[in-house]
Amino acid sequence: MGTEEELRRWPTDGSEEEMDEEDEEWEEEEDDEEAQEEDWEEEEDETFDDELSTGPETLGPTEAPLPREGFKAGFIALIGRPNVGKSTLMNRLLGRKLSIISPKPQTTRHRILGVKTLPQAQLLFLDTPGIHRAQVLLNREMVKAALKAAGEADLILWMVDAEDPFTDDDQLILEALQKARVPLLLAINKVDLVKKETLLPLIERFRQRLPFKEIVPISATEGDNVERLEELLITYLPEGHPFYPEDQLTDRSERFFIAELIREKVHHFCHQEIPYAVAVEVESFKERKERPLVEIQATIYVEKDSQKGIVIGAGGRMLKKIGEIARQEIEAFLGTQVFLHLWVKVRPAWRKDEHALKEFGYFQR
Numbered sequence: 001m002g003t004e005e006e007l008r009r010w011p012t013d014g015s016e017e018e019m020d021e022e023d024e025e026w027e028e029e030e031d032d033e034e035a036q037e038e039d040w041e042e043e044e045d046e047t048f049d050d051e052l053s054t055g056p057e058t059l060g061p062t063e064a065p066l067p068r069e070g071f072k073a074g075f076i077a078l079i080g081r082p083n084v085g086k087s088t089l090m091n092r093l094l095g096r097k098l099s100i101i102s103p104k105p106q107t108t109r110h111r112i113l114g115v116k117t118l119p120q121a122q123l124l125f126l127d128t129p130g131i132h133r134a135q136v137l138l139n140r141e142m143v144k145a146a147l148k149a150a151g152e153a154d155l156i157l158w159m160v161d162a163e164d165p166f167t168d169d170d171q172l173i174l175e176a177l178q179k180a181r182v183p184l185l186l187a188i189n190k191v192d193l194v195k196k197e198t199l200l201p202l203i204e205r206f207r208q209r210l211p212f213k214e215i216v217p218i219s220a221t222e223g224d225n226v227e228r229l230e231e232l233l234i235t236y237l238p239e240g241h242p243f244y245p246e247d248q249l250t251d252r253s254e255r256f257f258i259a260e261l262i263r264e265k266v267h268h269f270c271h272q273e274i275p276y277a278v279a280v281e282v283e284s285f286k287e288r289k290e291r292p293l294v295e296i297q298a299t300i301y302v303e304k305d306s307q308k309g310i311v312i313g314a315g316g317r318m319l320k321k322i323g324e325i326a327r328q329e330i331e332a333f334l335g336t337q338v339f340l341h342l343w344v345k346v347r348p349a350w351r352k353d354e355h356a357l358k359e360f361g362y363f364q365r
């Protein structure tokens with residue numbers, strides 16, 4: 001197992017209203033990002049002019065055996081505002097945990113490829129950061145990554161939250177999608193949280209806004225209708241060769257997923273602004289020759305001394321908890337015993353520092 005080797009396997013862990021009236025119903029933008037960004041200066045709102053009008057491109061290697069007749073293959077961008085369940089859905093479709101998940105918005109920061117190869121199709125899911133009115137440089141880069149993925153995809157699956165489908169961010173996405181040139185599907189997620197009778201009017205309203213090929217109510221956590229959704233996605237994919245070998249799951253390195261698992265635990269255990277101010281880097285990854293054991297050194301970056309204190313916790317207890325749970329998941333992921341050494345360092349204002357963003361792999365250019 002090489003440190004930068006592409007990951008090939010990951011063990012399974014386990015109303016008939018008029019639309020003109022509707023604009024008023026788009027709710028006030030949620031304050032999640034504002035809460036994190038009080039001390040950042042205002043920058044212009046994100047606009048999504050032409051990102052989606054370029055049409056599909058080819059990503060990744062194309063060398064592959066000939067497909068059988070009618071074989072479908074293509075990139076499916078999962079897009080939506082933060083927290084609607086994009087990563088949860090991708091993990092469910094893949095049958096394993098690839099993207100990290102949290103109840104807090106803006107968890108995913110990169111485009112993450114998840115490959116699913118079936119006898120009749122290869123589905124190349126692109127999980128993406130939530131699209132929102134971003135102000136901080138990091139957030140703007142995240143939104144850019146999402147729009148870029150949508151611009152490169154053969155098919156776009158927009159996800160909304162059945163409980164709260166008409167936020168300002170959803171409106172922003174709807175406008176951007178008007179320029180899309182590939183088939184558009186809509187998944188209305190979290191239907192386990194709403195009454196069934198609310199769904200038909202909701203579907204009708206979305207149907208009038210954009211020419212969706214399909215609108216599918218689903219529950220990514222419960223699995224409701226997810227198989228049906230997958231069948232429909234395959235229907236609208238183009239015919240073609242598989243892009244990746246059938247045992248390949250993603251194009252990201254082990255180091256990337258290890259850093260993400262550590263970041264997920266910070267999201268889980270730390271609150272308020274901390275998860276947003278954290279970046280994780282794996283500094284070293286050494287396999288011991290004498291026994292199956294991997295020694296990993298990783299740094300958790302925060303922006304302020306006060307945040308460092310919180311992540312370390314009284315008597316180092318918080319860091320210990322983060323390390324313990326992260327180590328267990330990394331062991332399941334690598335299938336081997338792991339020694340995990342964690343450090344916490346301050347890197348002031350890294351979220352608006354281009355150099356830091358490049359270093360942490362968040363910069364798009």
Ligand SMILES: Nc1nc2c(ncn2[C@@H]2O[C@H](COP(=O)(O)OP(=O)(O)OP(=O)(O)O)[C@@H](O)[C@H]2O)c(=O)[nH]1
Pocket residue numbers: 080081082083084085086087088089100101102103104105106107108109128129130131189190191192193218219220221222
């Ligand atoms: N009840 C319910 N909760 C869901 C469902 N799908 C996702 N969730 C929850 O919604 C929260 C956000 O899920 P994520 O998958 O991280 O959402 P995301 O769209 O990837 O979020 P970002 O990465 O921040 O853009 C988590 O707490 C999930 O457990 C669902 O179908 N039903």
Ligand SMILES: [Mg+2]
Pocket residue numbers: 086087088099100101107108127128129130
């Ligand atoms: Mg996500």
